[in-house]
Amino acid sequence: MTAADTPTAETVPVRDAHRFDQTKLQAWLTGQLEGLGSTLEVLQMRGGQSNPTFLLHSGDREWVLRKQPPGELLPSAHAVDREFRIQKALADTGVPVAKMYLFCDDRDVIGTPFYVMERMRGRVFENLTLPDLSKEERWAAFDSMNETLAKLHLVDWKALGLEDFGKPGSYFSRQIGRWSRQWEASKQREIPSMDALMEWLPKNIPDGDESTLVHGDFRLGNLMYAPDKPKVVAVFDWELSTLGHPLADLGYNCMPFHTTPEEFGGLKGLDLAALGLPDEKAYIAAYCERTGRTPFDPTFYIVFSMFRMAAILEGVYARGVSGIASNSTATTVGAMSKPFAERAWALAQG
Known part of the structure; x- marks a missing residue:
């Protein structure tokens, strides 16, 4: 197990229900995602009740991938295409968003549409009382x-x-x-x-x-x-x-x-x-x-x-x-x- 495969406070091993062909993903990303090396390791982010979210690691670079979940979906639900479009549009507006890199609607790659975005660093607070802050x-x-x-x-x-x-x-x-x-x-x-x-x-x-x-x-x-x-x-x-x-x-x-x-x-x-x-x-x-x-x-x-x-x-x-x-x-x-x-x-x- 490599360092990138090791679960952290924000990641876990990819859950069985959300596994996909990582070889196909790497092949699709190659030549399109700047900084992608010869290896690609994937962990699942702990958050994301609706759309499964993953941490991609290659060499010293990291990105985040969000995809539709598997299975039968309700109409208009899990719209990752809209997520990608709105964040890309807001890039220069002053509304803070991650940088969008790639969107894929070809289900033959990992089973459902997905997009790749910037790996952001910072703090996410779930507790509204913010106990760690003054x-x-x-x-x-x-x-x-x-x-x-x-x-x-x-x-x-x-x-x-x-x-x-x-x-x-x-x-x-x-x-x-x-x-x-x-x-x-x-x-x-x-x-x-x-x-x-x-x-x-x-x-x-x-x-x-x-x-x-x-x-x-x-x-x-x-x-x-x-x-x-x-x-x-x-x-x-x-x-x-x-x-x-x-x-x-x-x-x-x-x-x-x-x-x-x-x-x-x-x-x-x-x-x-x-x-x-x-x-x-x-x-x-x-x-x-x-x-x-x-x-x-x-x-x-x-x-x-x-x-x-x-x-x-x-x-x-x-x-x-x-x-x-x-x-x-x-x-x-x-x-x-x-x-x-x-x-x-x-x-x-x-």
């Missing part, structure tokens, strides 16, 4: 997250040639329909709160419509911070990105203020001031100041985001049950769909 650094880390989201929503997507990246307008109507269908397609059990939300949401869409680039999964765990300061250097996992309503992103980003530490590591019930973290009101106010938005009631946007999250988690749970999940914790993580739906319905009821 109080001052925690506030700065949340502020950098807020700043990054605002930058994304201020991007001129038409100037980037992304007019066809989504359908401008009526975002919530379309998304409620989409995630209702996804829920029905992947559900493993009956959750009455989901039925109630599917009825409540279409009737409570706020007035006004707008379109920006949206990430779709904008949260602390999908950000990489610099090794030496609390500043975002990369945003990952763009699978759900599209043209949509910016407050859907913000509502999703604010979900942890409404869930407890036991519910997916939320912040509800914690002394945020003592931790050096902003509360929801301050966080939203900072976003509004950066984007020039007047204050608003965030309830609908958070309820919608929790409903959508419940539908996504049920898909993760379904893949875990079927044995094709890209992460060994899929069934545990996916089981959180029920508490998310119940918390969303409670919030909707006031």
Whole structure:
């Protein structure tokens, strides 16, 4: 076993369900990926509930590969082509993203479409209380997250040639329909709160419509911070990105203020001031100041985001049950769909 084959804190040996012909991959990369040597070693990254992610090592160079998972997929899910396109388009906008190198849609290479991107170095925080940082650094880390989201929503997507990246307008109507269908397609059990939300949401869409680039999964765990300061250097996992309503992103980003530490590591019930973290009101106010938005009631946007999250988690749970999940914790993580739906319905009821 070489050093590159040795699992680390962020990698594991390639899981059986995600093995592919590495010889074919190396042959396809040869002549296209600058710096590729005569050997190629592959490990699987621990993250990536949806699209399996791998660390490629050749000589003294490293890259990251993301691919669609194997098996039958839900319509429009696991869109690695969109991930590649949006990150490539954002390269010079000020939104921090990894550099994109190659995209392959030839399934004969490793079984599913994939792309290769820059191997980023930095820190990824899953714990929202940021225990390894000082109080001052925690506030700065949340502020950098807020700043990054605002930058994304201020991007001129038409100037980037992304007019066809989504359908401008009526975002919530379309998304409620989409995630209702996804829920029905992947559900493993009956959750009455989901039925109630599917009825409540279409009737409570706020007035006004707008379109920006949206990430779709904008949260602390999908950000990489610099090794030496609390500043975002990369945003990952763009699978759900599209043209949509910016407050859907913000509502999703604010979900942890409404869930407890036991519910997916939320912040509800914690002394945020003592931790050096902003509360929801301050966080939203900072976003509004950066984007020039007047204050608003965030309830609908958070309820919608929790409903959508419940539908996504049920898909993760379904893949875990079927044995094709890209992460060994899929069934545990996916089981959180029920508490998310119940918390969303409670919030909707006031």
